[in-house]
Amino acid sequence: MMDDQNDANDLPDFSGLIDFEQIEEVSRVFFEESKEILQGLDAQIMKLEDAPNDIEQINVLFRKVHTIKGSVGSVPGGQLLASLSHEFEALLTRIKRESQTVSKECIDLFLLSSRLMKQLADALREKRDLYPEELSEVIETITRYNGFQFSGEAPKKTKKISKSSAPSSDEDGVWMSTKQLNEMLRLSGELLVLKNFFAMMNQTVNFRMEPELFERRQSDFSQNLSKITDQFQSQLQVIRKEKADESFQGIPVLVRQTATELNKTVNLEMNGLDFFIDKSLAKDISESLIHLVRNSIDHGIEDQFERTVAGKPSIGQLSIEITDRSGTIYVVMKDDGKGLDRERILKRALANELIRPEDVGSVSDEEIYKCIFEPGFSTKEKITTVSGRGVGMDVVSTLVEKYGGSISISTQSGLGTTFTLVYPAPSHILVEAAMLATWNGFQIAVPLTSVAHITSCSGLQLNRIEHLRYCQFHNQTVPLLSYQEIREDRLNLDESKVSASTAVFIRAKNSMVALLVDRVEAQTDLVVKGFGNIVKEQKGFKGFSILADEKVTYIIDPEQLLAMLKQALPMENAA
Incomplete structure (x- = not known):
């Protein structure tokens, strides 16, 4: 025992030769440098799929991978990431040296490598060991590089001038740009x-x-x-x-990877996205779409053989439309797959006790379909890397509920499924210029941008058609109603009350309504607060504000108000 102790004391002390602070600094620099590169790697790879002979884009990708390989070499435990980056770089070098075309097989391998590089970087950052399946996948991917063979002869590459300009230094930054x-x-x-x-x-x-x-x-x-x-x-x-188009640029990559993994061919079409979106909301919508897309490709869209037998085009169609309507985000995702299997979902819902047997006759189809959003629910018998564990779709429901939103499902057997997700605007503090008015002792506010005209009702020519009251404004016939009349869909004011009132003409898009108020008080800037547990949501209003005299005022939502009114118009037209 004494001998062992003496041997230990005789060992040289290397602690003074290792600068641990320097190692930590090297690691920190790598993580900061690699984060942005890895985040944009998928988008760069997808550019090559659209222009497989673009030497400029190949060089950009090469430089990104080379930077990762060079900077990770000094990070403890970074040898595996360095090896994968080296093989990635080596294949890009072959493509350039041999004038090869970037084939579909190359893109698949590059996207897989990009995902694994992110996992390896995360493991290094968290200072954790790789899971066995992660290690196995990385080693298998490195082996694929070693045996990679190009098929056919590539045409001569031509240099293509990129139309997209490089981001300016003013746009650098994590939370805000330098300019901001x-x-x-x-x-x-x-x-x-x-x-x-x-x-x-x-x-x-x-x-x-x-x-x-x-x-x-x-x-x-x-x-x-x-x-x-x-x-x-x-x-x-x-x-x-x-x-918005920058927030969701990873979705096309996800569709491609999932379809390739499931041996399917899917064409994605994305619409909308021509607006600015709250960053935290965009992140949650993107996470929701990840699960919806994977579920749709796995469960909904058939493989090429099934689609051919069903008389469909061999390529599946998936469309995503994301639009902003007065701050509320609408996400509509459609596929042309086989649709949701009502009976199969119902059978699993009964087995999971989500629906009681005695309630089956009274439960609507949509209520049955919404069972797929319950935690642990899955109709898959076999667990795969894409689905079967009963996790994912419940995340979609949770994220929508986080914003007080809603989900609706429409499906047709053999034709496909449509998911509509509604995310109300996040309840951040918003300042809005508004016009204050009173009606029956209550204070209301109308956003100044929606006020088209204000006038006394005594000078208006009024007409009553069926169950609505109208007036003339700039050669237009405009409904003239109080808030209660719009909400209750009936007239309840006598003519003397109307004549003594003031009409506020409110415009939203191409529609207009004249709102009756007792009087207009003032114009001011209001801090708009969202409805919550204390102040309950009121139909036709976007939020509330507390004035300097501590009175509460409700802020009109012009689009909601006009939507309430339009529900009555078909009845009138039918009459």
């Missing part, structure tokens, strides 16, 4: 100057002795404060949002 940060710093500086001005105003001007000077200074202060707060609020709204 500088703007925020400028505004904070102006607020500081304004604060000092306010303090000096109170110290140097006596409002009793010099009331005119004090009033002028106070007016200047108020105008400057209003200007800066407007700019500050506008800047914050920009920072919170990003382009």
Whole structure:
């Protein structure tokens, strides 16, 4: 025992030769540098699929992979990621040297490698060992590179000039760009100057002795404060949002990978996306789409043989439309697959006790279909890498409920399924210019951007057609109603009350309604708060605000109000 102890003491001490702080710094730099590269790797690979002979795009991809390989070499435990990157880089070198075309097999292998490189980088960051299946997949992929063979002879490559310009330095940043940060710093500086001005105003001007000077200074202060707060609020709204088409650029890659994994061919069409979206909401919608897409390709869209037998085109069709309607995001995903199997879902729902046998006759089809969103629910008998564990679709439901949204399902046997997800605007603080008015003792506000005209009803020519009241405005026949009349779909005011009221003409898109109010009070900026547990949601309103006198005012949602009105119009037209 003593000998062993002496031997241990005789071992050389290497602790002074290892600079652990330097190792940590090298690792930190790698993680920061590689994060952006790995995030954009899939998009770069997909560009090659559209232009397989574009030497410029091949060089861009080569540089990204080469950077990963070079920087991970000094990170402890990074040898496997370095080996995979090396094989990735070597194949790109072969493509360039031998003038080969980037084939479908290359794209498949590159996308697989990209996913594995992200997993390896995450494992290094978390300082965890690889799972056996992860290790096995990485080794198998490296082996595939070693035995990779090109089929056929590639045409001569031509250099293609990329139309997309490189991102400017102003757009760098994680949470906000450098340009946005500088703007925020400028505004904070102006607020500081304004604060000092306010303090000096109170110290140097006596409002009793010099009331005119004090009033002028106070007016200047108020105008400057209003200007800066407007700019500050506008800047914050920009920072919170990003382009929708950038938020969901990973979906085409996901569709391709899932279809390849399941040996299916799927064509994706994405529409909308020409708007800015809240970053956190975009992330949650993207996660929802990941599970919906994988479920649709696995369960809904048939393989080529099944589709041919059913008389369908061999290529499955998947379409996703994401639109913004007054801050509410609508996601519509359609496939042309075999549709949902009602009886199979019902059988599993009964087995999982989601539906009681005695309720089967009264449960609607959509309620049955929505069982697929229950945790642990799956109709798959065999677990695969894509589905079968009963997880995923419940995440979709959870994320929609997080925003107080809704899910609807429409399906036809043999024709396909449509999922419609509605995500109301996140309840962040929003400042909106509004016009305040009163009606029957209640305070309401109308967004100033939707106010087309304000006039006394005494000068309007009124007509009653069936169960609605109308007036003329700029050669248009416009419904003239109170909020209660719109909500209850019936007239309940006598003519004297209407004549003594004020009409606020509210416009949304191509429609208009004249809202009756007792009087218009003022124009102001309101901090709009979303409805919650304390103040319940009111139909036709987007939120509420608390005024300086501590009164609560409800803010009209023009599109909701007009949607409520349109429900009555078909009845009128039918009459």
